[in-house]
Structure formats: structure tokens, C-alpha cells
Amino acid sequence: MLRKNRPAFSIGEEPLGKIRGHDIELYLNVERPYPPMLGRAPYPENLDTRKEIEKNINELLEMDVIRKIGQHEIVEITIPVLITWNDGKSRLCGDLRALSNYTKADRYPIPRISHSLDKLAKAKIYNQDGLYEKFPPEWG
Template sequence: MYGIYIYNSKNRNITIGTKEEKKFSLDIYQIYTHDPLEELLNEFREGQFSTTLTSKQKHMLLKMVRKNRPAFAIDEEPLGKIRGHDIELYLDVEIPYPPMLRRPPYPESLESRKESEKHINELLEMDVIRKIRHKEIV
């Protein structure tokens, strides 16, 4: 019969099998120190920072990014979401529109159409775009 026995005493002893077979003694020397900057850097490990930033400036920047995470792009929400800061786009061309703007949409293949609809639905779910009625003035 095999088992693992762990004794907590002055030294940490681990026995695998019977007590006579294999006995290991582990001394714990490493003490974990909690460094908040390292934790933040690990969370944003793919980010690149200017070499001119001090350690304190990096820490402040990373805290601000973490606090405002919804505003930044991540894999799950690639465009980010910012509420209350809507923008308005104006066309700088007057009616009658130039021929390029009056062209009918070109036909798409079925595969391309499915992919386009997938992306459009994704943007609708993230509230980046919205559906409008046919003659609605935007």
C-alpha cells in the first residue's frame, strides 16, 4: 500500500510509500513578497511601456488602465465600450452625392455574406452600431 504522508514540524518531511521506502525532507527558504507593480505588469504582460517611465509612473499608469478596463480593447471585447461619449459623423458632401456614393451595393458571395453578417451581428451586440429604419435620418 502506498500513500503520501506530510508531517508539519520544524522541517517538512514527505514520505512516499511506506515510511522506510522514500523519505524527503524539504526546507522552505523562499518567502513570497507581494509586489503590486509585478502583479500589474504580469496582468498587462503584452503591453509595451516607454523606457523613460519610472517605476512609480508605470504603477500609476497600470492602475489607471485596470480601473478603466471597459474602455480598452481586449480579446473578448475588441473595440471596448465607452458610455456617454457618443460621436457624430457628418458627411462633408452635399446633395446630389457624387457617383461613388450613389452606387448600389455590389453582390457578395454566400460565404462572404455570412462572414459580413457575423461581423455586423458582433458590432450590434457590442452596441458599436445600431439598426436604423430605411428612411431614418441619421
């Protein structure tokens, strides 16, 4: 299983793995043009912090964690915020509070039982006796 899902795990120098083929669907309850609250200007930052944010964004682009949207699209979903700890390390985060006001609630974020049962309909089920017949225990 680990070999099959190898791209999902970090290997070597890269701090993050990659999962392909699983898109996140985010439904908004507003249409374009988006409200100005979603496309507001970034927080005022000093020059050093701005450079650190750009460096973090470029690293995420190089690792294929994020991607650029079309240059003619104006969709700022989040504002980058740099969180700095006392030891000098920093982490890039996104301020998604404005987006939360415009997202539709996902009523079923995990699979429903009926969907899971449909998938299990073709599964083979063995009871304990059937397993002993197929795979007898070795007692010595």
C-alpha cells in the first residue's frame, strides 16, 4: 500500500508529499463578480515580512502545492499572513474568515452509509468458520 501511494509521502529534501486526483470542491453562495470583501487588499506588512511571504509562496509553487490561476482572473480567495514564532521560524497561513461567510455548508463531508453499503454490495464476507476452512491455523 505504501508503494502504491508513494507520491503522497515526503521523500528526500521535500517537506511535503503530493496527492493527485483529489480535487477540493468549494461552493460559494455568491456569483461573479465576487464581493469586495473576498478581494480586499493584503494586510500592510513591512518589507522583510513581504519578502518572506514571497519566498514562502515561491517555495510552495516549486513544490506544486499551490498553483497560479490564469493571469486575467482576479480571484483572491485568501490573504497570505506570515506567523512568526519567538525562535525566528515562520509559517505562511491564509486568512479565510471572509471566505467562510460565502461558502455553502457541506451537509455530508464524509461518505453516507447508503453510499458505502452500495460499494460493499459486491464484497465477499467470510465468517470465522469459513476463514478456518480457507486458512487453517498452524498449531505446531
